Structure formats: C-alpha cells, structure tokens
Amino acid sequence: MTDVLDAPTGNPFGKRIKRVEDPRFITGEGNYLDDIKLASMAHMAILRSPYAHANIRSIDTSAAKAAPGVLWVGADIPYNPLPMAWPAGGSAGLQNNINTPRVLATDSVKWTGEGVAAIVAETEAQAFDALDLIVVDWEPLPTVVDAEKATQAGAPQLHENAPNNIVFEWSVGDKAGTDSAIDDAEVVVRQRIVNQRLIPNSMETRGDIGWYNPGTDEYTVWMSSQTPHIQRLLLTAFVTGIPEHKVRCISPDVGGAFGSKIFCYADMALTMFTSKALGGVPVKWVEGRRENYQSTIHGRDHITYLEIAGKRDGEVTGLRVKTLANLGGRLSTIGPGIPTTLYARVLSGCYKIPNVYAEVTGVYTNTTFVDAYRGAGRPEATYVIERAMDLFAAEIGMDRAEVRRRNFIAADKFPYENPSGLGTASGGAKIYIDSGNYEPAMDKALATVGYADLAAKKAEAKGRGKLLGLGLSTYIEVCGVAPSKWIGAVGEGWGAAMWESSNIRVHLTGKVVVTMGTQPQGQGHETTYAQVVAQELGVPMEDIVVQHSDTQGTPFGYGSYGSRTSSVGMTAAIKAAGKVREKARKYAAHMLEASPEDIEVEGANYRVKGSPDKVKTIQEIAFALDLAFDTPEGMEPYLDETSYYDTPNCTWPFGTHIAIVEIDEETGHVELVRYVAVDDVGKKINPMIVDGQLHGGIAQGVGQALWEGAVYSDEGQLLTGSMLDYALPRAAWFPNIELDETVTPSPVNPIGVKGVGEAGAIASTAAVANAVIDALSPLGIRHLDMPYSNQTVWRAIQSAKGGQA
Amino acid sequence: MGEHIHLTVNGTERDLDVEPRRLLVQALREDLDLTGTHVGCDTSQCGACTVHVDGRAIKSCTMLAVQADGSAVTTIEGMADGATLHPLQNGFWEKHGLQCGFCTPGMIMVAADLLARNEDPTDDEIRHAIEGNICRCTGYQNIVAAIRHAAATMRDGAAAPVGA
Numbered sequence: 025m026t027d028v029l030d031a032p033t034g035n036p037f038g039k040r041i042k043r044v045e046d047p048r049f050i051t052g053e054g055n056y057l058d059d060i061k062l063a064s065m066a067h068m069a070i071l072r073s074p075y076a077h078a079n080i081r082s083i084d085t086s087a088a089k090a091a092p093g094v095l096w097v098g099a100d101i102p103y104n105p106l107p108m109a110w111p112a113g114g115s116a117g118l119q120n121n122i123n124t125p126r127v128l129a130t131d132s133v134k135w136t137g138e139g140v141a142a143i144v145a146e147t148e149a150q151a152f153d154a155l156d157l158i159v160v161d162w163e164p165l166p167t168v169v170d171a172e173k174a175t176q177a178g179a180p181q182l183h184e185n186a187p188n189n190i191v192f193e194w195s196v197g198d199k200a201g202t203d204s205a206i207d208d209a210e211v212v213v214r215q216r217i218v219n220q221r222l223i224p225n226s227m228e229t230r231g232d233i234g235w236y237n238p239g240t241d242e243y244t245v246w247m248s249s250q251t252p253h254i255q256r257l258l259l260t261a262f263v264t265g266i267p268e269h270k271v272r273c274i275s276p277d278v279g280g281a282f283g284s285k286i287f288c289y290a291d292m293a294l295t296m297f298t299s300k301a302l303g304g305v306p307v308k309w310v311e312g313r314r315e316n317y318q319s320t321i322h323g324r325d326h327i328t329y330l331e332i333a334g335k336r337d338g339e340v341t342g343l344r345v346k347t348l349a350n351l352g353g354r355l356s357t358i359g360p361g362i363p364t365t366l367y368a369r370v371l372s373g374c375y376k377i378p379n380v381y382a383e384v385t386g387v388y389t390n391t392t393f394v395d396a397y398r399g400a401g402r403p404e405a406t407y408v409i410e411r412a413m414d415l416f417a418a419e420i421g422m423d424r425a426e427v428r429r430r431n432f433i434a435a436d437k438f439p440y441e442n443p444s445g446l447g448t449a450s451g452g453a454k455i456y457i458d459s460g461n462y463e464p465a466m467d468k469a470l471a472t473v474g475y476a477d478l479a480a481k482k483a484e485a486k487g488r489g490k491l492l493g494l495g496l497s498t499y500i501e502v503c504g505v506a507p508s509k510w511i512g513a514v515g516e517g518w519g520a521a522m523w524e525s526s527n528i529r530v531h532l533t534g535k536v537v538v539t540m541g542t543q544p545q546g547q548g549h550e551t552t553y554a555q556v557v558a559q560e561l562g563v564p565m566e567d568i569v570v571q572h573s574d575t576q577g578t579p580f581g582y583g584s585y586g587s588r589t590s591s592v593g594m595t596a597a598i599k600a601a602g603k604v605r606e607k608a609r610k611y612a613a614h615m616l617e618a619s620p621e622d623i624e625v626e627g628a629n630y631r632v633k634g635s636p637d638k639v640k641t642i643q644e645i646a647f648a649l650d651l652a653f654d655t656p657e658g659m660e661p662y663l664d665e666t667s668y669y670d671t672p673n674c675t676w677p678f679g680t681h682i683a684i685v686e687i688d689e690e691t692g693h694v695e696l697v698r699y700v701a702v703d704d705v706g707k708k709i710n711p712m713i714v715d716g717q718l719h720g721g722i723a724q725g726v727g728q729a730l731w732e733g734a735v736y737s738d739e740g741q742l743l744t745g746s747m748l749d750y751a752l753p754r755a756a757w758f759p760n761i762e763l764d765e766t767v768t769p770s771p772v773n774p775i776g777v778k779g780v781g782e783a784g785a786i787a788s789t790a791a792v793a794n795a796v797i798d799a800l801s802p803l804g805i806r807h808l809d810m811p812y813s814n815q816t817v818w819r820a821i822q823s824a825k826g827g828q829a
Numbered sequence: 830m831g832e833h834i835h836l837t838v839n840g841t842e843r844d845l846d847v848e849p850r851r852l853l854v855q856a857l858r859e860d861l862d863l864t865g866t867h868v869g870c871d872t873s874q875c876g877a878c879t880v881h882v883d884g885r886a887i888k889s890c891t892m893l894a895v896q897a898d899g900s901a902v903t904t905i906e907g908m909a910d911g912a913t914l915h916p917l918q919n920g921f922w923e924k925h926g927l928q929c930g931f932c933t934p935g936m937i938m939v940a941a942d943l944l945a946r947n948e949d950p951t952d953d954e955i956r957h958a959i960e961g962n963i964c965r966c967t968g969y970q971n972i973v974a975a976i977r978h979a980a981a982t983m984r985d986g987a988a989a990p991v992g993a
C-alpha cells in the first residue's frame with residue numbers, strides 16, 4: 025500500500041488522495057442540519073402514536089395551545105398522502121394495494137411512532153413540554169407484527185384495500201421449468217431462513233428546516249437527505265401541490281444515511297406547512313434517536329423458504345424461493361421495489377443456475393415501514409443463495425468452495441443474462457451481468473486464509489474449547505442503477521428515470537466549478553469528482569471545487585444510493601468534461617489559426633499538431649472565451665457545459681469474502697477472529713476511499729450476522745427502541761479486516777468502475793453466517809437464524825447436545 | 830432565567846444563564862454556538878458529544894450544564910493550535926479515519942483522553958478506549974490507524990500545519 029497523497033497536480037485518477045472535505049469535519053466546522061440556526065427560527069416536535077394499531081377518536085390540542093412559548097399546534101394537515109413511487113412491477117396484471125402515510129395520521133395509526141399531531145414553539149424544550157398536553161382519545165386495535173402471521177386467516181387487518189394484509193404477490197422466473205428441475209433432482213435441500221429486521225442507524229438522525237418566504241411566495245427546505253432533487257419533485261408534485269419552481273431543497277453536510285435518507289418523509293412537508301402557517305417563521309425539526317428508531321425506515325425483514333436442487337456431482341440445477349417481505353404499517357417511498365426488482369432478480373448470484381423461480385409477497389404489519397438499507401435487496405439475495413450453496417454442499421458432502429467453483433458463471437460467458445428476468449423485463453434496455461471472473465477472487469481469498477489447513481485450525485481451536493468455523497460468501501451485486509427505460513418505463517422501478525447529471529464551468533481565472541445531481545453522505549464526492557475532472561481537463565485538483573446537494577445551482581439528479589455515483593454520476597461529469605474539451609479545442613483552433621482537427625489535447629495543453637510552440641492552455645482558452653472579445657461565428661461565450669447521462673446497463677462488482685469465527689462452547693459467544701475480503705469493483709478512482717467503503721460495509725454486514733436486530737413485542741412495541749437495546753457494532757468487536765482485490769474493469773462506463781458503496785454489506789453477512797454454521801456443524805446444526813447472540817448460540821448448542829435449552 | 834454558571838471553554842471565560850435541566854451539550858451547541866460537538870443518541874451510547882471537562886473525556890449529553898460550573902471545557906473547536914492541526918486531527922485526515930464526519934469530533938476527543946494516559950497504545954487498547962463511541966461509516970479500522978498515527982506523531986513531538 026502506498027502512502028496517501030496530498031492533491032497532486034497531474035493524473036490524480038486512481039491515486040490514494042487525502043479528502044478535500046476533511047478539514048471542516050476534523051475541526052468541528054461541518055455544517056449538519058442541526059448546526060443551522062436561522063433568525064427567529066422556531067422548533068417543532070411531533071406527537072407520535074404509543075399504539076401500534078389504533079383508531080383516533082379525537083385529538084384535543086387546546087391545553088397545548090395555551091402552553092408557554094407555543095406558536096402553533098395542529099393535526100390533520102390538508103396535504104396529500106406521501107407518494108409511493110416504486111410499486112412491484114413486471115408481472116402482468118399485478119396489483120399493488122397501496123397505503124402510504126399522511127403528513128399526520130388522521131383516522132388511525134398503523135405502528136408505534138406514526139405522527140398524529142405537531143407543535144411549533146419558540147424553543148425545542150417548550151415544544152416537547154407542550155406535547156404532553158395534547159390529549160388523544162385512542163381506540164386500540166389488535167396487532168400483528170410478523171409477516172407470516174399477518175397473512176394467515178384471522179389476522180388483524182390493517183387496510184381495507186389489502187385483504188390478508190397483502191401488498192402484492194409477485195413472481196419471477198420459469199415456474200414450470202423450476203418445478204420440474206426440483207421434482208426430477210437427485211438432491212433437494214429445503215430450509216426456512218429469516219433475514220431479520222435492521223435499523224439503519226446513521227449517526228446523524230434526520231431533520232428538516234422549512235422556511236416560507238412570504239415576500240416571494242417561495243419555500244426553502246433544508247433536509248438531511250440523500251435526494252434533495254427528488255424530494256423537491258415529490259413534495260411539490262405529489263404531496264403539497266406547491267409548484268416545483270417555488271421550492272428549493274438543500275442537503276447540508278449529511279451525517280451518514282445508508283439508504284434511510286433517500287425517502288420522502290412527513291416531517292419535510294410539515295416544516296413547510298407550519299412555516300407558512302406562521303407567516304414565514306423558519307421551523308426546525310430534528311429527530312431524536314428513539315424517534316429515529318420508530319419513524320425512519322427499517323431494512324430487510326424477510327422470511328424465506330428456499331429449495332435448492334442439484335446433482336451429487338455438485339451441479340446446481342434449480343432454485344425455488346418463496347419470500348414474505350414485511351413492509352411495515354404503510355409503504356415507504358420505494359418499499360415494494362426492494363424485495364422484488366433488487367432482490368428476486370439477482371437470487372442466482374454468480375452461479376449459472378438454469379432454473380430459478382421466486383415468489384415474493386409484500387405484507388403489511390404493525391411495524392415501522394421498511395425500505396432500502398445499505399445493499400437493499402441484494403444482501404437478502406446473497407444471504408439466500410450463499411446459505412443455499414452451503415446447505416447443498418453439506419447435503420452432498422462436497423467441499424463448499426468446490427461446489428461454488430463448479431457452478432460459477434465462467435469468465436468467457438459475459439455479458440451474461442441471468443434466468444431471473446434481467447434480460448427480458450427490461451423494456452428494451454438489455455440488463456445483463458457486464459463482466460466477471462469469479463474464480464481468481466475466490467482462489468486468492470482461499471489462499472490468504474490457508475483454506476487447505478482448515479481441519480488443523482479447527483482441531484487446534486477445539487483444544488482450546490473453541491469451535492472454529494470458516495464461512496465463504498462469493499457475492500455479486502448490482503451497482504450503477506440504472507438504465508431509465510428499465511427502472512422507469514416498464515414498472516421495474518421509481519416510475520421515473522435514473523440518469524445522472526453534471527455541469528462543469530471553467531471560469532475566467534481558470535478555476536473550475538463542478539456541480540452534479542448526486543449527493544454525498546460521507547463517500548468523499550468532493551474529492552473523487554475533483555480527481556475525475558482534474559484528470560479529464562488537466563487542471564490541478566486545488567483549482568476545482570465540487571458543489572452539490574442544493575436544487576438551486578446544481579442540475580437535476582437522482583441522488584446517491586444503489587452504488588451509482590461513480591458509474592453513472594461520474595460518467596456524466598466525464599461527458600461534461602468532454603464537451604468542455606471539445607469547445608476549448610475549437611476555440612484553441614481559432615486562437616492559433618488552425619483547424620480544430622489539427623488541435624491535439626494533452627492535459628491542459630491544446631497544441632497544433634506538428635507545431636509544438638503553437639499551444640494554448642485551457643486556462644488561457646477559458647480567459648479569452650469567457651471574455652469573448654473575439655469569438656468565431658456561431659460560438660457562444662464561456663466554457664460551461666452540462667451532460668445528462670443515462671447508463672446503458674448496471675455494473676456488477678463481485679468477490680469472495682471469508683470470515684473465520686470461534687465459538688465458546690460453554691457460553692455460546694461468537695468471536696470474529698479473521699476477515700478476508702477480495703473484492704473486484706473494477707477500476708478505482710481513489711483506492712483509499714474504496715477501502716473505507718469496504719471496511720464500513722463489512723462492519724454493517726457483520727453487525728447483522730452477530731448483533732443487530734429490531735425486535736417488536738406482539739403488541740407492536742419496539743423492544744429495541746434505543747441504542748441501549750439495539751446492539752450496534754463497536755470497535756473492540758472486530759479484528760483488522762484484510763482487503764485484497766482483483767480488477768475486472770466494467771465495460772459499461774468509460775472509466776471502468778463498478779461501484780463499491782454497498783459491496784461490503786452485501787457480502788459479509790452471509791460470510792459470517794456460514795462461518796457460524798460451519799463451526800456448529802459438528803454438532804449436527806445445519807442452520808440457525810441471525811443474529812448469533814450468545815443466548816441463541818448457547819441454546820442451539822445445548823439443544824443439539826440434548827441438554828436443556 | 831435559570832442558574833448562572835461560569836465555564837472556561839477552549840481557554841475563553843464564559844458566563845451563562847441556563848435552565849437547571851440544560852445539558853452541557855445543549856449549552857455548548859445552542860448557547861455558545863460550538864456546533865462541532867454532536868448529538869447522536871439520547872442514551873449516552875454513541876459518544877458523538879464527547880468533550881473534555883477538566884482534562885477528562887466525558888459525554889456532554891450526560892452532564893448538566895450546571896454540573897460543569899467552574900470547569901474548564903475543551904471541545905473539538907479547541908483542539909487545533911491556530912493554523913496547526915492537533916496530531917489527532919491530522920491523523921484522522923491522513924488515515925481516512927472519517928467518512929460522514931459526524932462521530933469524528935467525539936472520536937478525536939476520546940482518543941486525546943487515551944493518548945494523555947497512554948502515549949503508545951496497542952490496537953487492542955485503542956479499540957477498547959473508543960468502545961463508548963459509535964461510528965457507522967468506517968468499521969473503525971481507519972480510526973484505529975488514525976489514532977496510532979497521532980500517537981507516533983505526538984511521541985516524536987511533531988505537528989502538522991493546516992493544509993499539510
């Protein structure tokens with residue numbers, strides 16, 4: 025590993041460069057939502073339901089209105105319900121029974137934490153004090169929190185338009201072919217597996233400041249969001265009816281998100297409404313952590329029945345999956361899209377399984393709504409297929425790595441259409457796995473951990489009273505979402521597009537401003553966009569500033585999630601840089617009295633071929649063209665170019681992660697003792713940042729396997745309702761993670777990148793789960809649901825040994 | 830309104846009137862506009878609010894402002910010496926010890942407490958020392974590297990200027 029660099033003056037692409045955004049964060053000068061203070065700003069608190077399911081008979085706000093400092097109290101906001109933009113799609117005639125939250129619930133609540141009334145006061149303390157004075161007459165109703173129970177006869181019903189609490193029943197793949205592959209198979213392994221509910225836990229909770237300007241009849245909304253452009257669109261066109269051009273959305277520094285800040289939330293509209301109601305007082309709302317646990321989205325929560333079929337020689341011939349996806353009490357912005365498009369279409373992973381069929385049922389329960397959390401569907405799919413491969417290998421008595429090798433899509437088979445409808449459901453946009461070479465990554469990881477010596481390692485650990493286990497996860501993921509005509513036009517996604525945008529201006533002094541529609545939450549875009557543009561234009565990185573996250577001054581974009589910024593967003597920046605270069609070339613030809621075809625570009629220099637002395641730099645060109653005292657006929661002044669880029673395909677990172685755990689037989693305690701990850705994310709813009717993304721993603725995925733899980737009581741109370749109860753990964757619980765790479769450039773974009781934001785989280789849960797089961801396998805245990813707490817593992821050990829459990 | 834308290838914050842004498850229930854972190858953020866100290870939870874678990882009171886790292890969400898009366902408080906804004914970054918600040922920058930940056934001030938403050946007691950901690954000692962501070966972005970590995978880097982710098986008696 026080479027040392028990190030301060031910004032170099034040339035060719036920064038691919039270098040480990042220190043982040044340009046860091047100085048403000050390490051000195052306490054970051055500007056997060058709660059750090060913003062506006063003159064005369066008031067503070068909002070939201071009264072949330074203590075019941076998971078109840079009718080609201082009445083709400084009495086009179087006492088609260090008289091409380092000290094209170095400026096506004098209200099319920100029943102006359103805005104539309106929040107939008108649901110991604111119904112489950114693709115299957116003919118599929119019905120989505122849609123129910124979304126209102127800005128404040130009116131007739132009934134469907135989960136603990138749904139907002140029913142709000143107070144704006146001069147101080148935050150006054151607003152919270154007055155919440156206690158609101159009297160709600162509740163009629164509690166029966167509850168159901170488990171997706172499987174919710175679909176059974178006699179279950180409490182949440183919504184009239186969703187019989188048996190079913191949001192949708194969706195399927196993908198070849199049912200008849202898969203049924204007969206399983207019927208005819210030499211070996212079939214069946215297992216029920218649960219992918220438990222998680223709470224995203226960005227360290228900064230969400231928050232908004234709404235400000236209505238009565239002088240201009242315009243709104244500004246600061247929001248801790250991954251998607252300011254999308255929120256402006258959704259809040260205006262769907263929720264408030266305010267014209268889109270009257271609203272400006274700004275995301276300041278965002279303290280982590282992991283998917284949870286993609287979505288349209290009620291509080292955003294509520295701060296807009298109350299600011300106007302108060303004649304233009306800015307209204308701030310900052311979510312508390314316990315509030316965050318109840319009212320910002322959760323992730324995962326699948327119950328899956330898997331069947332994997334194959335031959336005793338190791339060939340897998342069929343995979344049949346039935347999944348119940350718990351989507352919560354009402355639907356979040358893209359809730360149904362996660363367990364359908366982003367999950368079931370990639371269930372076969374990196375394997376050439378000829379017959380794959382999946383049924384997914386989306387279910388309402390009296391729980392917080394569920395949507396995209398880091399990986400979003402793909403960790404769930406990886407968990408299914410990677411557990412299935414281990415179960416199959418164990419059943420036929422073949423080595424796990426060899427079973428994987430036997431079934432990998434071969435390196436010469438790309439581009440590869442998988443059997444889950446990627447090639448056919450795309451409305452003409454051919455979705456295929458772009459490139460891959462899976463064996464070298466696995467072999468590298470196996471060699472690093474000394475896989476051949478596993479039996480000796482287990483024996484040594486056994487001597488210390490420890491059960492050692494090794495788990496493999498040979499994952500792929502879909503990044504760079506996505507071609508607009510796939511994700512939009514045919515009901516596979518947003519119902520909108522998924523292109524990205526960038527604008528580049530080279531100002532008169534040669535300084536460069538890059539803006540874009542993506543939105544960083546810690547990924548370092550101010551550094552990596554500058555690296556890419558510096559490389560493309562030959563200007564020093566320190567002469568480039570990257571501006572983002574404000575709908576005023578940046579081109580429309582869909583934001584950062586789905587590991588899409590490098591492959592889609594930065595390609596837009598490269599295209600914009602290309603336009604700048606072409607215009608500069610034409611103007612250089614004018615300045616140098618040559619024809620444009622005779623101008624060759626090398627870095628910042630525009631030179632007449634064969635006349636090395638006849639050269640202009642891009643800074644000289646910008647100076648002259650921005651002044652425009654002398655422009656050729658038909659050329660507009662200024663170097664200012666925008667590109668909108670719609671990717672032709674997604675990108676598909678892959679790799680092999682290996683976890684080694686040791687389990688204390690006496691206590692059931694699982695310790696992660698080694699973690700090796702060989703990832704192929706294509707080319708890297710800044711390998712230091714890539715490593716950081718992998719570290720963080722791996723830690724989150726390990727967290728799911730070993731510690732994390734949102735737990736509800738049968739009455740719908742969130743038992744893991746604070747950081748005291750929800751076990752977030754801590755520093756002392758990890759060994760140093762060992763990273764390595766293979767590099768298979770993506771052919772989809774000009775810089776060969778695949779994306780990395782979610783890879784770690786997608787791969788690591790399955791690796792650790794497989795390691796724990798491997799460790800327990802000598803006891804006859806073949807599956808155990810996560811998280812592997814001491815109690816869970818101890819009970820399993822006792823049960824297997826025939827003791828009390 | 831409330832109680833009168835006197836603090837020395839980052840070397841400056843400050844007099845405040847606070848409600849008895851006001852938390853130290855609220856006094857720092859709201860009354861003194863030192864917003865580098867963050868609030869990440871409401872149960873003293875995450876450590877984003879860590880500052881030094883009389884030289885010891887404390888979670889400022891778990892101390893009332895009135896309890897700090899008469900104390901010397903150091904926040905992240907008081908760590909750099911003018912244009913010269915504290916070695917921990919530089920270490921976090923050099924080693925990519927932060928992503929979203931929200932936990933970073935608390936991490937730097939708790940690490941400074943560690944290095945004041947142990948100038949050459951092992952990785953295990955570092956991981957144990959920061960166990961009361963949660964980071965959701967980095968997986969902690971580069972935070973450990975950043976603290977190790979700072980410890981080495983401090984043992985060498987060197988410091989780097991801003992922009993280095």
